Amino acid sequence: MLGKAYDNEVCSIARALEVVGERWSLLILRNALFAGSTRYSDFQRSLGVASNVLQSRLDGFVDAGLMRRHRYSEQPELHEYLLTEKGRAFAPSLIALTEWGDRFAAPDGPPVLYRHPRCGSDVHSELVCASCGRLDDPVEVEAHPGPAMPAERAERMRRRLTPAASA
Amino acid sequence: MLGKAYDNEVCSIARALEVVGERWSLLILRNALFAGSTRYSDFQRSLGVASNVLQSRLDGFVDAGLMRRHRYSEQPELHEYLLTEKGRAFAPSLIALTEWGDRFAAPDGPPVLYRHPRCGSDVHSELVCASCGRLDDPVEVEAHPGPAMPAERAERMRRRLTPAASA
Numbered sequence: 011m012l013g014k015a016y017d018n019e020v021c022s023i024a025r026a027l028e029v030v031g032e033r034w035s036l037l038i039l040r041n042a043l044f045a046g047s048t049r050y051s052d053f054q055r056s057l058g059v060a061s062n063v064l065q066s067r068l069d070g071f072v073d074a075g076l077m078r079r080h081r082y083s084e085q086p087e088l089h090e091y092l093l094t095e096k097g098r099a100f101a102p103s104l105i106a107l108t109e110w111g112d113r114f115a116a117p118d119g120p121p122v123l124y125r126h127p128r129c130g131s132d133v134h135s136e137l138v139c140a141s142c143g144r145l146d147d148p149v150e151v152e153a154h155p156g157p158a159m160p161a162e163r164a165e166r167m168r169r170r171l172t173p174a175a176s177a
Numbered sequence: 178m179l180g181k182a183y184d185n186e187v188c189s190i191a192r193a194l195e196v197v198g199e200r201w202s203l204l205i206l207r208n209a210l211f212a213g214s215t216r217y218s219d220f221q222r223s224l225g226v227a228s229n230v231l232q233s234r235l236d237g238f239v240d241a242g243l244m245r246r247h248r249y250s251e252q253p254e255l256h257e258y259l260l261t262e263k264g265r266a267f268a269p270s271l272i273a274l275t276e277w278g279d280r281f282a283a284p285d286g287p288p289v290l291y292r293h294p295r296c297g298s299d300v301h302s303e304l305v306c307a308s309c310g311r312l313d314d315p316v317e318v319e320a321h322p323g324p325a326m327p328a329e330r331a332e333r334m335r336r337r338l339t340p341a342a343s344a
Contacts, residue, residue, distance in 0.1 A: 020288045022278025040190055044320035096281050101315030102304050103273040111189025114263050119324035121187045127319045131308035137269050141298035148268030152294045153211035157286035170213055
């Protein structure tokens with residue numbers, strides 16, 4: 011985990027990166043979510059990541075509540091790593107990252123397509139405005155201070171927003 | 178940039194992380210996208226990141242085409258860093274990460290709310306099935322091989338998917 015790296019950040023992005031911001035973290039979660047990996051050997055084989063790094067990431071995910079350790083053999087004692095709801099909730103972030111890569115770094119087309127198994131249709135990540143529906147241009151999104159933003163920083167954010175936009 | 182770290186990965190997530198997977202990268206993009214930061218000093222002041230790291234990230238973003246350098250003063254010669262479309266396209270990933278943090282790591286509520294300036298309504302990241310509409314449960318998403326997946330790996334992916342799901 012990045013630990014104290016982003017400690018002065020009052021920010022949900024920084025807090026998410028504290029648990030998945032280290033190298034290999036998001037690819038380990040990807041394999042747990044979309045490749046059915048549960049055992050140390052599954053991750054090791056598919057990722058080729060150094061074993062101390064892999065073990066440290068899996069232990070970190072258990073500590074952070076993204077995975078739980080489940081014993082699937084008593085003799086020898088062997089564990090697998092199963093995603094919790096908190097871990098599965100990274101799926102939208104991974105799918106959004108996939109779509110960036112598909113658009114800007116996949117000259118031969120997308121390596122992976124996400125589908126809704128119930129109907130077989132494609133699944134995409136979208137930005138949706140509660141009033142206007144789907145937004146095609148992310149430029150049309152503004153950050154406003156929320157309830158947990160300290161007052162002084164909230165005031166600075168409000169000053170930065172144009173009068174028309176913050177009205 | 179992570180450079181060759183994920184070279185054996187045929188994966189759009191890995192390719193996205195090659196340009197934004199290093200420490201501070203996504204927070205620098207966040208400030209460019211949502212805090213109006215354009216100048217080295219803006220990023221420096223708001224992030225408190227070591228100056229060699231910040232310069233290396235900004236240079237890397239220019240090299241990767243996520244930002245362009247724009248000279249705003251001739252004497253002294255000073256530049257600012259403006260997001261390109263390729264850089265702005267990380268907004269959905271950042272908003273999805275925000276929503277994870279808001280849900281699992283924001284005990285006092287969300288520090289930031291994303292809004293559509295035209296109407297003032299909230300903006301959210303959603304997974305949308307082309308047939309069924311919004312998916313509330315990311316467990317309901319399956320990864321299938323796309324056109325750029327090498328044949329052998331595509332075959333392994335298909336074998337892993339249950340017959341019912343891959344039909």
